[in-house]
Amino acid sequence: MKTGSIVLCALAVLAAVGGLSAYIWVAMGDVTISWMGLLAMGLGVVFSLGLGIGLMALVYFSNKHGYDDEAGHR
Known part of the structure; x- marks a missing residue:
């Protein structure tokens, strides 16, 4: 139930931003x-x-090779 309400809230915010963007586009x-x-x-x-794809590739590479396995285990 909690996940459903979060998804519903995110979709409502997305619809509101999309509607506002469409209104501003037409008003210009x-x-x-x-x-x-x-x-x-x-x-x-x-x-x-390029920046987003590069950073996600680094996250994937780091996870695949286990570089972050020991982080936070002190």
């Missing part, structure tokens, strides 16, 4: 982004994805 009207803005946004997305 005809906003144009220059090619430099699109380039900066694209590079930011690629950098963020």
Whole structure:
């Protein structure tokens, strides 16, 4: 029951953020982004994805090879 309520709350927050984002997108009207803005946004997305994928790969590698097995066992 506790897990279900947490999932339901997370979905409600996700729906609220999605609705607010859609409202703001429509309210902005005809906003144009220059090619430099699109380039900066694209590079930011690629950098963020690369960082996230790299860090998750390090977590997986560390777990697979047992580097964290002794952490916190003092």
